[in-house]
Amino acid sequence: MISLRGAPRCLTRPAHPLTAQCRKQYFYSANGVRPRFIRPAVPAGRRKESSEVGDNESGHIETRPNEGILFFDNVFPLRLQWLNLIPFLNPDKVLAESLKKVNHPDLALADPSSIIKRALPEKLPLTVTKILPRLREGGAFVKFTHEQGISATELESTLKAYLEEKPIKPWFNPFRRVRAFLVQGKPWIEDLYRIPSSRVKVEFLPTSPESSAAELTQETLYSLFRRYGKLSEIITQPFDSKVLPRYAYIDYRNIRFATMAKNVMHGYAVPPEEGGGKAGTLLKLSYEPRVKTNWIWSWITNHPRIVLPLLVALLGAASVAVFDPIRTFFIKMHITHGLRLEDSWLYRWAKRWLSRGYDYLKLRKQDAAAENLRIIWEDRQGAITQLQTWLIETADTFIVVQGPRGAGKKELVMDQALKDRPNILVIDCKRIQEARGDSGTIAAAAAEVGYKPVFSWMNNMSSMIDLAAMGTIGTKTGFSETLDSQLAKIWNNTTTALKEIALSHRTKDEKDAQIADDEWLEAHPEYRPVVVIDNFLHKNNEGSTSLVYDKLGEWAAALTTQNVAHVVFLTTDVSFSKSLSKALPDRVFRQITLSDCTPDVAKKLVLQHLKAEPSEPAEGPEKVSPVQMQTNIDELDSVIQVLGGRLTDLEFLARRIKTGESPTRAVQQIIEQSASEILKMYLLEVDPANRKWTPQQAWLLIKQLAANEVLRYNEVLLDSLFSNGEQVLQTLEQAELITITSSNGRPNGIKPGKPVYSAAFALLTEDEVLKARMDLAIMTQLISIENKNVEKYENELSTLAELPGTPSELKPRIQWCMEKVMGSQVKIQKYEAESAKLKKVLTTQF
Template sequence: MYCKHLQSISILFEGRLLQGSAKAALRQPRPTVRYGQITRRPAANEAGERKTGHISIGHNEGILFFNSLLPFNLQWAYRALWSLQRRSPILRYEAKMEDVGAVSPAKVVESATKDGSLGQIEVVEILPRLKEGGAFVKFRHDANVDNQTVSEAVRSQLKQNPIRPWWNPLSHVSVRLVIGKPWIEDLFRFPSQRLMVEFLPAYPGIEAAELSQEQLYSLFRPYGRLSEVVKQPSDSKVSPRYAYLDYSRPRKAVMAKNCLHGYQVPHDQGGGSHGTVLRITYAKKERFGFIKDWILNHPRIFFPLLAALIAGISIVIFDPLRTLSIRAHISRAFHIEDNTVFRWFRRQSEDLINRVKQLSGRDASEGGMRVLWDDRKNEIDQIRAWLMESTDTFIVVQGPRGSGKRELVVDHALAHKQEAHRLLVFDCKPVQEARGDANTIAAAANQVGYRPVFSWINNISGLLDLAAQGVTGMKAGFSETLETQLVKIYTNTAAALKQIALEDRRKDDKDANLGDDEYLEQHPERRPVVVIDNFLHKNSEPGAQMVYDKLAEWAAQLTTSNIAHVVFLTNDISFTKSLSKALPDRVFRQITLADCSPEVAKRYVINHLDFDAEPSKTKKDDDGNEEEVPELTPSQKRQDLSELDMVIGQLGGRLTDLEFLARRIKAGETPTKAVKEIIDQSSSEILKMFLMSGAEDRKWSSQQAWTLIRKLAEKEMIPYNEAVMATPFSSESDKALAALEQAELISVQSVNGRPYSVKPGKPVYQPAFKQLVEDRVLAAKMDLALLGDAIKGENQTIEKCEQELHLLGELPKQPGELAGRVEYLLAKVRKSHVAIDGFERETTNLKKILTTEY
């Protein structure tokens, strides 16, 4: 289909598409066509006669070249025809060229010679030049007429009756006599306005003369206006010698090339004693070459200018789009849930949707959460009250993982902001867990709706910067660091938040005379709220501190500029260290969420069971009146819920554990069995994550974790210093305890910024610790590892004391002052030896347990 479309270009000459294939047409015999007294034998070969690339000229024969017969700007079509090898042999039948194309060359020759003054003129053949938009016309004349006379007659005819193509009325068909020996090729070469003229000798073994600029001008100027004549440099060793001629228009270059190629310049025109043959080819003119030269010669200026240009384009074009995208993300402009039609359908099928939610269990925890929100109503009211104040400070909600921080803040305390589309939730977890700068940038942009984001360009820019540094010795500034990219995202987000805060402002307001900053300070209820969730998530990993520092600085800018309120949700109790850098002179408003009390935990589980209970049924009594018959709730039907009072204390008040317990009870398990299963699962997690041999990059040892487990199994809380001074902990005990706290095995309580106690990371870990310690085989294995470390430490102490005693014994005279030191060392050796004896006895007992029990 595409080939047929390309083939249809030939209609400019033929008037209609050729019937049948091109090969079938070539096999047809060539008819003789007469125009009055003019007879011609048509040919449709673009490679010359018999594909030789030349046109043979006999006695009384000449060649004319007609220009502007085809549209010259359809080179893309000619290239496609060339690549597909489907070029149709057009100009096949001259009788079909009367009403199509620009003009029929044979008709022009007939009109110019119809008066008979030139005798009989016969058109022998026509060779088309598709890519040059013209055709060669070979003609035969009488002996008393020369070629130049015929050419002038045809030119005079076209001058008196100019033919202007319909596709370009400003141009006209022109004709010139071919005085050279044209090379008719069908190579993949296309015309240009620059010609390369090479000077060749007329005979082998002689030297060709190089024509001067004046001689070249006199030869080529008749075919069109020249813009430049460039001679070959005198010191160039390239042979044969050549020159470049630039025409003002490509069609003029086409005419000159086809008429003068192979022309032998005589002596009187500068061709030397034996003459010089001109070989003319199209040369591609280098455009914008001065730009390339300027780039290569001035890289220290170009690369910084290019970087500044890219930055300017980004600011002018992309930054407004990104700000608009962030604003649409916050206002949920493209969310289908907020669409009017979607909301109408949702209202119509609200009962069905609620029923589907209940069956799927997606909202099954809402009933239990109501108890929790009733218990935490004071915290919800406190957060709402803080949002009505104009103080520029942070609100921090801190609590362990699974305590319901996000649900408390987003779904309840900020429900009115969410409905008004003035709430932005930034989750730090996907940003921190992203690997690589590009993924981190994309994750941060996704949290705020920053689009378009070209995070992958940063990698390419780094390579360009490296290349520029290799060329110029200095970086060009293409690549931007992760810190710079994050600042850009936060800056655009701040601009979008300010637009949202001011979007309801009107000119007729009573405080319309106030500036934007003053208006926002006077109306804190207009400011949107930014919730930063999972703040300081995996804070110990490399590079995390920079991300959180920039986030805290951005939050400080939002609050101090009265653009938005900022609420931090974090599990880390050391959040003050990061936030104090951003707002060193502010006191944070803090709410700490603890685990639920046993009473609230029990109500949570019961309400969770009764959430999707069937409503009360109605029935008619003997008098025909309807009365409601209350149905027993699932919790009332269960006879084993009395066990909750005994086991709820073991489980604690962590929301995730309570929900897990409620689902197990709802599945048919008894509370005692469900709690036991949860404790067993917690024990397995602790054993796998903290006691088994794990990754080599862990910042704690199994012996350190086991020491804390054994101590916390006896008491729910131990002093912090007691844990630090335990045997397995060394001088870097603080780092090991911090790593165990980050892994949520323990929870470190602080007062006035100083750690003072250590508790289990989750309430359910307390019975799990007891279960692990009561496992004799596991306890024997872990205690054996502890005793091994203890024996190793005592042996090192003895070795150090022996080395010092040996050093003192080598002295030639024993001073009396060293007697106390020797006694001290000997006592220390004795003490360590006694300890090792005790450890060895314990080791023997533990090995006996390991060999007899399993």
Template sequence: MLQRRLLLQRPCLRSLPVPRLHQRSRLRQVRHATAEAGENESGHIATTPNEGILFFNNLLPLSIPFMRLLPFVLRSNKSSILQDADKWMRVGALVVEILPRLREAGAFLKFQHQEQDDPATVAEAVRQYLRAHPTRPWWNPFDPVRAGLVVGKPWVEDLFRLPSKRLKVEFLPTAPGAEVAELNQEQLYAFFRPYGKLADIVVQPSDSKIMPRFAYLDYSQVGKAIMAKNCLHGFTVPEPQGGGKLGTIFRITYEKRRQGGWIWDWITNHPRIVFPIVVALVAGISVTIFDPIRTLSIKAHITHSFHIEDNVIFRWFKTQSEDLLKKVRELRHGVDESEAGMQVVWDDRKADIEQIQSWLMETADTFIVVQGPRGSGKRELVIDHALQRKQAAHRVLVVDCKPVQEARGDGPTIAAAASQVGYWPVFSWMNSLNGMLDLAAQGLTGVKAGFSETLDTQLSKIWNSTAVALKSIALEGRKKDDKDANLSDDEYLEAHPERRPVVVIDNFLHKSSDAGAGLVYDKLAEWAARLTTTNVAHVIFLTNDLSYSKSLGRALPDRVFRQITLRDCSLETAKRYVIHHLDFDKAEDRPTQDESDEARKLTPSQKRKDLAELDHVIPLLGGRLTDLEFLARRIKAGETPTKAVHEIIEQSASEILKMYLLSGGGSGSSGETREWSIPQAWTLIRSLAASETLRYNEMLLLDAYKSAGDRALAALEQAELITVQSLNGRPCSIGPGKPVYRPAFQRLVDDKVLAAKMDLAVLGESIGNENKSIDGYERELHLLGELPKQPGELRGRVQWLLGKIEACQGKIEGYEKESAGLKKILVSEY
């Protein structure tokens, strides 16, 4: 009873039934079962000369680790290994100790035998009994429990090491520094084959430097490897069996064999084949899955399919609440100031609006270009008025080039372009990762694998997907019972220009002088050309750059563009705009009790007595809409028209001074390099202050523009300091960038200190240019003077050089006199 009670104290041992003890004085009682770390947690099992060890496998489910700890599994494993103690006592054996091996689904059993017996006899008796009475567990009925005699010195450890089919057998000496023998395949086979079927034996290569020497043995089943490892670990091979003079010890451990390693080896050893296959798979997945999603997303972006504003319920609530909100707004603040007076401008430009609408009804495979300076109302003219019907039909796509061009780096540029057309999903961050993969592939194979894509390729994908979505929208209204149902898609689009959507490309050539801007604009122009030539969509370009014909001409070299140039409003329209802007908010002016009935009927503009000044100040301000709106707001704030215009001129002069004259080193505030110098900008300002227009070629003759004059004028035009007018395709005249700039130029010139400082800089540059010329003339004279003889033919050349030097010296003296007078101003004025 004591033995049974001690064994059942540990649940993991309940699968080993307790033997019935025979009352013989020569047999000792069994000791208690130990843990998985050996006796006294030493990792070893100590034996006396008349003791032996058996190992039993398949006592627990090996393939399902968590089931080894379930009590019902342990209780169900009631085998007859230890129940029939009479069989064991016939050979004089007695169970001494049991050591479970949960990770290996087995257990060690230490037994005691009589001196005249040996452990092999006991082990053979147990094996015969198990063959006669097999124990088949329910989780593996085809593999019964087996027992094996432990001939080595097992290492009973509880490390986190899982069994495997492969064993690593190391050959160790019996004493430190002693010789060790390396067993061959035949000798290893003789030792390990009795425990199970061997799949392979791999010995260590002869040229390997790894010590100690070892060999791999692969079993067909994990259970066979477990039995061999626990029975032969620590076994000393004697000399007759190949162990050498002093013997060789087996140290056996489990070796995890890589599953599918040949696949990875093949992949890493054949990159020239694998990388193209991977690229093809990625491209195929992208085309099959993502491209249809992106086309649908672009189509929804254009047609507003998922916009809440198009919901029926939302529109009803919006309609019901608009009247109430309008009345409240009129009572409190009047109507929106942004629309105040704009009707006057649109009435003045009604012909341009009708012209654009008529062009959209015609079949013409060319561009519509609306050009005008900033603040001239290009976007409002086209989108809010000319395309009002198209917008109601959800057939307008607006592409703003400004956020695309201002993005820094390929990833942000791709993301900005995708957001303009609704291209989703977009993986702009993958471009950097693909670049690294492509670099790695080039290092392995010597050629690029094609993972990374250039900005050109990415933009082409975005525009091509957008073209597919636009064509789908254009063909949406087509039905099978139409009278022209027999036409092809291209013929149908050519016959129905009113069905084509409209693409508006705003801010075209914005910052076109920046590095890399040409790629974005060239791709846009090429894409727009494909849309128009294939009759997929109408394309309207909005730009403030006068050189747009160069960029668009490369995309459509054989087409004549349809152009509308927006100028500043006429003086009469500008005056009506300001007055209409003042009268638009008449609800704000509450009549007082002292006012008469006639006074209450007057509009705000009729009540003001200072609006007669508009006839004098509007010519100074010009017809730029942004400046006129600024003027109207100042007048409404209580300023007189004269004071408001002077304030606007003063502000413009400060902007010109800061942006064009006071930035040293030729660099702007954002750090970009400018292509004009301060003397060049000041020369233009002084000349335009004296004259409304300048001759373009006459400016190039001035000293400040003798070097790269065309480039400087183009840069100043791009910076909007000036406007350049063309005649027959060539630049002919120069004017201020905005009408208000001319009085601002005059105010800057009237500032004596500023004018003296700028003129001094111009004179300094002129003196430097003359000195350079004199140096060139003197070098040529020195070269002629070194000739051994002075031919008479060179006399005229020498006289010409001397005359040039004299003229240059005269100019330098005149410049220095002017500089002296300017310096007196600088030292006497503030």
């Protein structure tokens, strides 16, 4: 409650009703000039303080005879209800005091005391005793007293006429004036958190417990509530509704109209003459949250089968229109190195000047490394020249460079064949294949080509949306995209970027300016970018991983057939043709196979390593003396034949010789290390769930290759252990235990996977205990096979014996089964005898 200081005081007036002529006389003198009135002082005891919830916190304002209540609206803003949620804050008091201090009273009139003082004319015969602000409803109650000869209704009419002639418009609502109405009922002054609404619910209650209430008609409600503002609708309670008490809804055009009606008419008793029934009807008003009917939103929510696919289409179109150009730009920058610091002229200039201070030994080390590679490239100059020739031809270039690990495939392609060629895109399948989950695979594939921004995490969220849609509308929304579609997006954007890079060399004034883009690309292969796909078919035998490689093959085929780019595959898998044939079934691949170095080149490479001086003093063993070095060189001829021409093994040999070991000892350690790797990877720690071969099959190949340089491919397939022989041999070749040689496209031979494996196989077979253990496992498996054969033949003989009589036609079959049983039994006895010998070795040796 805000005390009104200096409020207008009552004037001495004749005790008769205020007529229109009298009201006019109060406002103006004969000459039209408003007179000044001297107001007597009012005793202080007549001015009271009241709380925000009425007198004595009862929720009502008590009135006595000659007292009335006016409600002024547009005193506070309506959007301040949130202040009531702040703890320990009384916004009714704080806001009024704050606005009084901040705002200029003559300009803003935001202080409720100032507004009400301005709203009440000076000669109005009433005395204001209380002001009760209603912050939630944007107004204030004003309690006043008047003389007996003047009615409150006449005072209301006079006040309304004055406010129409002298309107007051606060700063927060300059388009609406302050209005005032006499309170007809008994307002409920509550401090609950109830938000005003333009809809008012009017409940019809009896005036006393023993009487009944009448349900007011729409005409009666209109006559009662229209005076407070423009009505938009009056909704009566359905006739068949069982809800008591009966009620009606009154919708106003403006919220302030509703607040005025609620505060003025709440608790009003409609007399019988106005349609209130025999005993009258008491009106209880409350705000009813109005549900806004939005037909657009209603249609959207009621038709998810149409809206959700349409929303997916719109989002897809927006993604293509907004993100695809950005992604294509980043892919182009990734290929052309437009955003790489190392390719800027400033970086190259700084590097050139700083390199002058490099240590001399380091420069010599770089020169030595270049000399080592030069020896290899001289040996493979034919492959380099062939590759460069294919890249300038106009025909489709689908090139495959195949070779074992450590053969230098990537160095040959990147450092030699493509060293002077711009616009090279390298895609490492190893990083894509080793990513976990679909999101990781998508992110890895995008990183390889520079595709960004990429929202791989959205795939999981969209999958959950689709799952929820399946439970609600019965069909998928299409938000979630499979790994196939996501990879297709990445490769399609990359194709666009590659084509733009190739066409960037085209000018308007050249002789081929009139031909189409596809024809121009076909005529100028030198401008096509080169796509190098490294580690193709890496871990292709582990799980269902063919999707990534199938999509890569299809994309590479599209690049070559459309003359967008040259494609070079680098792979260690000899069965690459099966995967690539799916993408280009009618084309022949251009293939370069890199094998191990010849013994002469291998010796030159090791010698070059030995001649190179280290850049820093060696730690550990002392430097090899010249005499010892010459002795080591003399031993190279014998050890090179054992070690073979694998580049990684040759570099390992050279480093060991530099540390002081003799070539023989160094090669022996390499052999022992290879034997340990073979033992671990192929024999002892084989998981049948993840490997397609058994230790017995691997050991049989190791034992036979230790005795023979080459095995016949078809002879191995005839062995009893290789019932699924071709699949096992291909898997072991991918695992690099063996190498399958071919003749006219037909596999004809089996060799060790690496040259050093021949010596490693021999070393393993010299271990009597290991040999006895693995042979015993083979014997056990062979005995099991023969026992199954015997059981099969015995079952057949038992079936034949049950036939009535012994037909002469079945005698050859019976004889054949008996011979098979005898043959298998002889083998079983032989295997058991050998097993007994092997068990004796295992029980007597460590």
